[in-house]
Amino acid sequence: MTTVALIDCNNYYVSCERAFDASLNGVPVVVASNNDGCAIARSSEAKALGVKMGDPIHLIRDRLNKHGVVVRSSNYTLYGDMQRRVVAAVEEFASEVEIYSIDETFLDLEPFADRDLVDHANAMRDQVRRWTTIPTCVGIAPTKTLAKLANAAAKKNPLFDGVADLRDPVLRSWVLDRFPAGDVWGVGRATATKLAEIGITTAGQIRDMQMKQARGLGTVVLERLVAELQGVAASAVEVIEPQRRGMAVTRSFGTPVHDIETLMGAVAQYAMRAGEKLRQHGLVAGQLSVFFHTNRFKAGAGQYQGARRMALHPMTADSLELLAAARRGVEAAWRDGYAYTKAGIMLDDLVAAELRPRTLFEGDVERRDRLMTALDEVNGRFGKFTAVPAAQGFRRDWKMRAENRSPAWTTRIDEVPTVRAD
DNA sequence: TCTGGGGTCCTAGGACCC
DNA sequence: TCTGGGGTCCTAGGACCC
Numbered sequence: 001m002t003t004v005a006l007i008d009c010n011n012y013y014v015s016c017e018r019a020f021d022a023s024l025n026g027v028p029v030v031v032a033s034n035n036d037g038c039a040i041a042r043s044s045e046a047k048a049l050g051v052k053m054g055d056p057i058h059l060i061r062d063r064l065n066k067h068g069v070v071v072r073s074s075n076y077t078l079y080g081d082m083q084r085r086v087v088a089a090v091e092e093f094a095s096e097v098e099i100y101s102i103d104e105t106f107l108d109l110e111p112f113a114d115r116d117l118v119d120h121a122n123a124m125r126d127q128v129r130r131w132t133t134i135p136t137c138v139g140i141a142p143t144k145t146l147a148k149l150a151n152a153a154a155k156k157n158p159l160f161d162g163v164a165d166l167r168d169p170v171l172r173s174w175v176l177d178r179f180p181a182g183d184v185w186g187v188g189r190a191t192a193t194k195l196a197e198i199g200i201t202t203a204g205q206i207r208d209m210q211m212k213q214a215r216g217l218g219t220v221v222l223e224r225l226v227a228e229l230q231g232v233a234a235s236a237v238e239v240i241e242p243q244r245r246g247m248a249v250t251r252s253f254g255t256p257v258h259d260i261e262t263l264m265g266a267v268a269q270y271a272m273r274a275g276e277k278l279r280q281h282g283l284v285a286g287q288l289s290v291f292f293h294t295n296r297f298k299a300g301a302g303q304y305q306g307a308r309r310m311a312l313h314p315m316t317a318d319s320l321e322l323l324a325a326a327r328r329g330v331e332a333a334w335r336d337g338y339a340y341t342k343a344g345i346m347l348d349d350l351v352a353a354e355l356r357p358r359t360l361f362e363g364d365v366e367r368r369d370r371l372m373t374a375l376d377e378v379n380g381r382f383g384k385f386t387a388v389p390a391a392q393g394f395r396r397d398w399k400m401r402a403e404n405r406s407p408a409w410t411t412r413i414d415e416v417p418t419v420r421a422d
Numbered sequence: 423t424c425t426g427g428g429g430t431c432c433t434a435g436g437a438c439c440c
Numbered sequence: 441t442c443t444g445g446g447g448t449c450c451t452a453g454g455a456c457c458c
Contacts, residue, residue: 033426040426040458058424074426101458188456219432221456242430250427297425344427 002233003140003167005107005121006147007090007128010135010155012103013041016082017072019133020409020417028069032057035252036073036401073402081410082132089131093124098237106144108237121163140165144235145228146172148185149203169231176229179203186225191218203229243350244281249274250344253398256295257340263292264330265393270345271326272388275319276376278347284315284356286349288322290329295341306333314359315351318368319375322347323391383412 009015013031018024028045032038039046039055049067051060057071064071083102091097094107112120121138128136139150146166153175154164166172182192184203194217200206206214207229214222224234249270257263267290278285291307308329312321326345351357378387407415 035424035426037424037426054425056425061424076427104458186456190455219455221432245430248428252426255423295425342426 001142001231002236003109003113003117003142004144004147004233004237005094005109005117005138005140006100006144006151007105007107007121007124007136007138008151008155009086009103009128010137011041011043012134013072013074013079014043014046015134016079017075017406018043019082020078021406024070028067029072030057030064030069031072031074032404033074034402035254036071036403037252040074071404073405075406075408077408077411078406082134085132086128086134086136089128090124093120093127096237096239098239106147106237109140117165117167118163121165125162136162138163141167141172142231143228143233144237145185145225146231149175149179149229152183153179172231173204176204176207177202181206184225184229186221191222194218243352244283245350246346246348247274247277247281247283247285247350248344248346249277250291250342250346252342253340254401255397257343257398258338260330260334260336261393262398263334263340263343264327264391266343266398267292267326267330267345268323268389268392270343271323272319272392274345274347275317275322275372276379278317278350279372279376282353283350284317284353285322285347286312286315286351287347288312288325288329289346289348290326290333290344291346292330292333292340292343294338302338304335304338306330306335308333314365315349315356317353318372320368320389323389327391 014024014029017029017031026045028049029043030039030046030051031041033040036057039051039053039057039060042051042053046069049063049069051064051069057064079102083099087097087099087105090105090107094109095111096108098106100106109117109120117140121140125136125138128134137151137154139147139152139154140163141147141150150164150166153166154160154162157164164175166175179202181187181195181201181203182189184206187195187206195201195206198217200209206226209226211223211226214226227234251266251270253266257266287309289307289309291305293305294301294303296303310325310329312325316322322345375387409415409417
């Protein structure tokens with residue numbers, strides 16, 4: 001038997017915004033996705049007003065205004081930096097820590113299993129609060145899937161007061177019988193529908209499925225899920241970050257793009273950013289895909305999706321090589337006469353830079369490496385886009401909207417909060 | 423005017439091989 | 441006229457996650 005906990009930050013992006021702006025406390029707050037498109041985080045007050053995850057901001061604008069909901073553009077630099085602090089606050093409470101997402105961390109609590117784990121979890125929550133101000137909930141159970149479920153129960157049911165320890169089988173069954181099948185981690189819309197067709201609507205019923213039935217209805221994924229709900233771990237708390245398989249830089253445009261030069265400018269910026277990400281992770285890529293498409297939500301408008309995949313040999317993390325490949329892809333896939341609203345670059349076949357296969361005719365790789373290092377340093381020190389290739393252009397009409405972005409409170413010296421005594 | 427941006431894993435089916 | 445029985449690898453697409 002293992003003992004797993006999941007600690008999850010409440011309304012994470014909103015809580016990060018509130019950490020540096022007390023005026024947001026007690027009022028409804030929504031954090032919008034890139035381009036100020038959708039609601040991706042909501043304070044409890046905003047949830048109470050009926051704002052749903054993924055609601056398009058422009059469709060609910062009136063309601064937001066009427067209730068005085070504060071809308072913040074997303075500030076991922078801030079959220080990423082705050083995550084580091086949360087993880088640091090949590091580490092001493094577990095033997096192993098797996099960062100699962102920007103606001104969730106799995107903990108191996110096996111060595112602490114004979115303590116009162118509710119007390120243990122509350123001490124951990126206090127520490128996170130003190131270090132970051134961020135409120136959290138904790139779920140404890142024998143497997144990760146059950147810990148996820150326990151966490152959801154801790155959040156939803158006031159009875160638990162923020163910490164649900166479901167190691168006790170009787171309590172666990174009680175919760176599972178009342179937990180909607182579609183809310184179980186790993187059960188999405190398609191699977192929920194299939195389950196409902198055979199009368200399965202609770203987590204308890206999924207747990208009681210025959211393995212063969214689970215396999216037949218879904219795939220091995222559902223089979224594993226049944227095992228996890230039965231308390232048999234199908235996945236462990238993983239400390240080591242797995243090798244990444246792919247990487248992407250994609251953005252919607254603030255205004256539609258009609259000409260290839262402007263599109264190239266956007267794609268050039270994404271290529272530069274993709275190279276930077278590769279180098280940060282010490283990786284090289286073997287394949288680059290570029291795509292661009294029209295607004296699929298717009299009925300009646302001409303629709304087109306352009307995409308090309310280019311092999312990169314030698315494998316590379318050189319932004320200028322990525323840029324050249326992306327340009328060739330755009331040229332090949334371009335079609336006049338459409339209003340493009342989104343483009344992106346995806347990298348595949350990722351390999352650690354030091355394991356990169358060598359080829360003949362590579363050119364002066366070291367010199368280019370030094371150029372890229374210099375580029376990263378300049379842009380790191382003086383801000384993004386200080387040094388850019390001419391192809392990126394100087395006008396960025398297409399750039400995304402972020403009208404209510406909070407400052408980089410914790411990561412840029414010129415934007416740290418100041419306190420005045422007057 | 424207007425709907426995010428990342429990721430992972432699994433399966434089916436085609437191409438190709440002996 | 442006859443037309444096996446395995447393999448592997450790759451890709452596209454679906455489903456799911458935050």
